[in-house]
Amino acid sequence: MGVYVQKYGGSSVADVACLRRVAERVLQTQRAGHDVVVVVSAMGDTTDELIGMARELNPNPSDREMDMLLSTGEQVSIALLTMALHAQGAEAVSMTGPQAGIRTDAVHRKAKISAVEPERVFAHLAQGRIVIVAGFQGLTPTAEIATLGRGGSDTTAVALATALKAERCQFGKDVPGVFTADPRIVPRARKLAEIAYDEMLELASAGADVLQSRAVEFAKNHGVVLEVRMTFGDEPGTLVRKEVTTMEDMIVRGVAVDTDEAKVTLLRVPDQPGVAARGFKDLAQAHINVDMIVQNVSEAGHTDLSFTVGEEDLPKVRATLEGHVRELGAQGLAFDEDVAKVSIVGAGMKSHSGVAFEMFEALAAAGINIEMISTSEIKIAVIVKKNVAGEAARRLHTAFGLDAGEG
């Protein structure tokens, strides 16, 4: 029978009792006749705690040392989970990312997996062992440890599933599946039985922290069917795949809120060719992902240029652009962390017009001001003040007929 890759996130392995229960789940899967490879995250909030300690010692820690530090979180989990399995009589072995053959590029803290060399994992499976792999980490071409970006264990799981030609790639969560919205923000959100890769991708990049977007991209490119489900429970979860049967009459499949965005404005830059190119080239070289970009109406040959970045990149943006403000001919640089992005996502938008209008109307009716807008074929996102983001999401969830009990 085929290989099952199972991934357990931080909250599923938060303490010793959780680890014991995860071990039972894993053992059940093996006893059902599958070869099992398990990818785990760091326990609970370990990664955040490690980041906190680093910042206390150094507000601008080196990326290499951060990777050295953060990769330890997952190593604690793999050793403890393997011990729990041994205690239950199972044959199991733990492996770090590098040991499991995860190779990456050289970009610390946001490394991309370049290859998986699965021979050692296969060899252990052939010996009847359950293989427990540390997520979120790999080895660079110069034999450095690199981490894959927050939530990167998801990508480890999908990459392994691809390399091992796994039959399933399951994600054990503390929620029963993918929801139309975060139930903590939108109480009337409901679970989806299935969702298309592209929709999941847009939701993930819109801030729905169900699966890391890079993991979904990887799954899409390799046709790996994902299953998001409750770690402890037997309810069927949400399948993420190419074709979604119930797609036809759902225009919007989900609403997402991302509060980790920040708005940066280059004030009064000269409205002439080349200015934007220069500014964004510097950001690209610093590996900063820019999300939305808006150039305001030109006034007397000058314009404000605003864009959004992840809040965690703000110190880097500051460092990168501050020295260049003069060179760009700008009058100054302004930062606003008090913003959030609210997005609606649905493949049904492709064949429907007027979705943007409906969205803006619902927000206007709630007196919510829109600061920036961006669209893709299947997504419309707006930037609003942080304190109205939840209300915006609830209004949109209702406006597009997603509330539980409807449709």
Ligand code: ASP
């Ligand atoms: N432990 C890492 C994080 O918290 C990676 C992961 O959990 O996937 O981001």
Ligand code: MG
């Ligand atoms: Mg923010």
